[in-house]
Amino acid sequence: MESSGINKETGGYTELPICGLISSMNPLNCETPSSQATRLISLVRQARSGDRAAFDQLVLLHHERIFRMVFFRTRKQMDAEDLCQEVFIRAFKSLPRLKDDSKFVPWLFSIAGNTVKDYYRKKKILSLFQSEPDVQVNEDPDSRQLSQPLDHVLKQEFWSQVEIFSQKLSRWEKEIFFLRFMDQLAIRDIAEATGKSQSAVKTHLYRALEKYRKHSGTFAKFMEDRHEQ
Amino acid sequence: MSNRTSHLTEDLILMSIVDYEDLNQENQEHLFQCSTCGTQRETLLNSLEGLGNTARNLCPPAPRPLNWDYAPRPRWWSVFSLPRPVYALAGALASILIALVLLHNPQAPMEIIPFKPTEVSVVYTIALDEVMVDIEESTLTPALMDLAGEAYMEWDQDFFDFLSPGFETELLTFGARLKGALA
Numbered sequence: 001m002e003s004s005g006i007n008k009e010t011g012g013y014t015e016l017p018i019c020g021l022i023s024s025m026n027p028l029n030c031e032t033p034s035s036q037a038t039r040l041i042s043l044v045r046q047a048r049s050g051d052r053a054a055f056d057q058l059v060l061l062h063h064e065r066i067f068r069m070v071f072f073r074t075r076k077q078m079d080a081e082d083l084c085q086e087v088f089i090r091a092f093k094s095l096p097r098l099k100d101d102s103k104f105v106p107w108l109f110s111i112a113g114n115t116v117k118d119y120y121r122k123k124k125i126l127s128l129f130q131s132e133p134d135v136q137v138n139e140d141p142d143s144r145q146l147s148q149p150l151d152h153v154l155k156q157e158f159w160s161q162v163e164i165f166s167q168k169l170s171r172w173e174k175e176i177f178f179l180r181f182m183d184q185l186a187i188r189d190i191a192e193a194t195g196k197s198q199s200a201v202k203t204h205l206y207r208a209l210e211k212y213r214k215h216s217g218t219f220a221k222f223m224e225d226r227h228e229q
Numbered sequence: 230m231s232n233r234t235s236h237l238t239e240d241l242i243l244m245s246i247v248d249y250e251d252l253n254q255e256n257q258e259h260l261f262q263c264s265t266c267g268t269q270r271e272t273l274l275n276s277l278e279g280l281g282n283t284a285r286n287l288c289p290p291a292p293r294p295l296n297w298d299y300a301p302r303p304r305w306w307s308v309f310s311l312p313r314p315v316y317a318l319a320g321a322l323a324s325i326l327i328a329l330v331l332l333h334n335p336q337a338p339m340e341i342i343p344f345k346p347t348e349v350s351v352v353y354t355i356a357l358d359e360v361m362v363d364i365e366e367s368t369l370t371p372a373l374m375d376l377a378g379e380a381y382m383e384w385d386q387d388f389f390d391f392l393s394p395g396f397e398t399e400l401l402t403f404g405a406r407l408k409g410a411l412a
Contacts, residue, residue: 067291
């Protein structure tokens with residue numbers, strides 16, 4: 001249960017263990033959540049004082065999560081890679097302005113959210129000067145290179161279902177739903193990242209879940225089909 | 230032991246997924262004991278978990294991150310990467326300063342220097358000469374004037390002098406006037 005971050009006992013998502021994220025990169029063994037938090041805080045503190053190696057460690061720890069977060073919102077691998085780098089460059093530049101070291105993760109997610117927002121803003125401006133519409137809006141170019149075409153079709157089908165569902169949500173419902181169930185952030189971290197109160201986050205999440213319940217049948221069918229494959 | 234008879238509403242089940250702690254003690258106990266409500270909640274939670282897992286599985290692998298040990302150290306020009314509101318504020322302050330400087334040093338009104346009568350006369354003469362040259366140059370040849378039905382006339386120098394008196398004529402006229410005035 002811990003591996004997916006969901007805790008069915010309490011119904012909430014638990015913090016992901018750092019070692020699970022970077023088992024291949026981090027030579028350190030798995031740590032308890034409290035020691036992880038302490039280590040993260042000390043890394044942030046060192047990075048803030050100009051320690052490059054500490055920031056390098058922070059990048060290693062969160063790179064994959066941030067990349068996934070950006071990819072879920074852009075659905076383009078190349079763009080997600082560029083934006084992911086940009087997120088860490090922005091974080092590096094503005095690290096001295098981080099007030100609370102323990103809030104590094106939500107702070108990083110808020111930077112990622114703003115970077116994605118800027119990406120869409122630029123894209124919107126550029127689209128005004130384009131005579132033809134962008135035909136690869138939700139298409140992952142690298143997915144064409146997959147050796148298995150069926151996998152590619154399933155992938156496309158899944159993301160199109162996610163897109164259909166996302167269109168039923170308001171901007172904040174979508175953002176908070178994604179942060180909670182796809183990026184696996186806790187409610188308090190979502191509140192920090194979005195700058196909203198926890199009760200506002202819960203309200204948006206509740207509304208998103210109401211809509212999800214009506215749409216969950218489509219996802220369930222898709223996941224069953226995929227399981228059969 | 231929960232003593233409630235009815236099942237949890239769908240809203241309460243959703244609420245338990247959003248935050249389990251938001252349910253009161255009685256509902257928490259019911260959810261723990263009732264298999265119907267527990268299954269409902271479990272199904273939705275599994276669906277959400279499946280959605281997240283599928284999304285993560287279908288996400289392409291993250292690229293190798295930058296090595297920050299080799300990242301360039303911030304230089305003095307890094308101030309240009311300040312947030313946008315700082316630039317806006319600086320622009321507004323600069324505009325206010327320029328406005329203040331302009332208000333305190335109003336530009337002197339432009340002096341209008343009238344032309345002297347002689348200058349006007351010279352200008353007039355030059356303009357008239359130009360008109361006469363144009364007339365002269367655009368005169369049709371005798372043959373074409375015949376074709377146009379207009380009689381050809383010899384150049385009338387007296388008439389031309391009358392229209393545009395030359396410098397000598399002007400001088401003579403001026404001398405005569407001066408002489409008369411002195412007399």
